[in-house]
Amino acid sequence: MDKIAIDAVNMIKYSRGCTNLLKVCGGINIKKLYKNILLVVLLLCISVSFYFIQIFIFHDQRDTGFYLLQDLAFVPLQVIIVTVLIDQIVKTKEKQNNLKKISVVIGAFFTETGVKAISNMACFNSNFKEISEKLRIGNGWSDKDFQKIVKDFKETEIIIDSKSGDLNELKEFIFSNKQNILSMFENQTLLEHNSFTDMLWALYHIYDELSYREDLNNIPNEDLVHLSGDIKRCYKQMIVEWIYYMSHLKREYPFLYSLAVRKNPFTKQVVLNKN
Numbered sequence: 001m002d003k004i005a006i007d008a009v010n011m012i013k014y015s016r017g018c019t020n021l022l023k024v025c026g027g028i029n030i031k032k033l034y035k036n037i038l039l040v041v042l043l044l045c046i047s048v049s050f051y052f053i054q055i056f057i058f059h060d061q062r063d064t065g066f067y068l069l070q071d072l073a074f075v076p077l078q079v080i081i082v083t084v085l086i087d088q089i090v091k092t093k094e095k096q097n098n099l100k101k102i103s104v105v106i107g108a109f110f111t112e113t114g115v116k117a118i119s120n121m122a123c124f125n126s127n128f129k130e131i132s133e134k135l136r137i138g139n140g141w142s143d144k145d146f147q148k149i150v151k152d153f154k155e156t157e158i159i160i161d162s163k164s165g166d167l168n169e170l171k172e173f174i175f176s177n178k179q180n181i182l183s184m185f186e187n188q189t190l191l192e193h194n195s196f197t198d199m200l201w202a203l204y205h206i207y208d209e210l211s212y213r214e215d216l217n218n219i220p221n222e223d224l225v226h227l228s229g230d231i232k233r234c235y236k237q238m239i240v241e242w243i244y245y246m247s248h249l250k251r252e253y254p255f256l257y258s259l260a261v262r263k264n265p266f267t268k269q270v271v272l273n274k275n
Helices: 002-058 061-124 128-134 143-155 167-176 178-185 188-192 194-212 221-252 254-262 268-274
Strands: none
Touching: 002 061, 061 167, 061 178, 061 188, 061 194, 061 221, 128 143, 143 221, 167 178, 167 194, 178 194, 188 194, 194 221, 221 254
C-alpha cells in the first residue's frame, strides 16, 4: 500500500510539473504572438499615416490609390523573387557547404579507420576474390563507372563466416579506433548523412557484441551465425560508403584520389605491401 501511495504522489508531482511546463511554454508563445500582432499593427499604422500625409500635401487621391495598387501588385513578385528564387539559391549553397564538411569528415574516417576496417573484415569474407575483381577501382573511372559498381555491388551476395577469421584481432582493432568512431557520432554535420551514420552504428555494434563475450575462442554456433550477420551488414555498408568516398575524391580531389587508388584494400598490391 505504501508503495502504491508513493507512486500516486510521484504521478501527481509529475502531472503538476508537466502542467507548469505547458503553462511556461504557452506563456512564451502567447507573448511572442502578442509582440508579432503589435508589430503588424504598428507597421500598418505607420503606412496608413504616410498615405494620409501624401493625400494631405498633394491633394491627389487618384495617384495615391494608383501607386498603392501598383505596389500591392508587385508584392507577389517580391514573394517569388525573395522566397522562392533567393531562398532556393541560399539553401542550395548551404547544402553544398554541408556536403563539403561531411566529405571532409568521411575522408578522415576512411584515412584513419575505414580502409583498415575493410581489410580487417576481409578475412571473414568467403567470396572475397569475386568481390575484389569488381572493386579494382582505377584512375580512369568515370561517374558512370562508380554508379554502376554501386548498383552491382548492392545486388552482389556477400558470404561472411565469422569462424574463418580472428575475432580477437577484430575486437582489438575496433577498440584501438574506438575514440575515432565515437568522435564521428559527436559531429553534427553527419546527422544529415544517414547511411554513413548507420554504417558507424553497425561497426560499433560489432564491438559491443565482441565485448559482451568473455571468450571469443569458444563461442556457440548460434552466436557465430549472429556475428556473421553483424559483420556482413557492416562490411557491405562500409564498402558502399567507401565507393561513394572514392567517387567524391575522383571528382573533387584528383591528387588524393591517385593515392587512394594505390591504397585500395581490394588490390593485390596492398596485400603484398602488408606482407
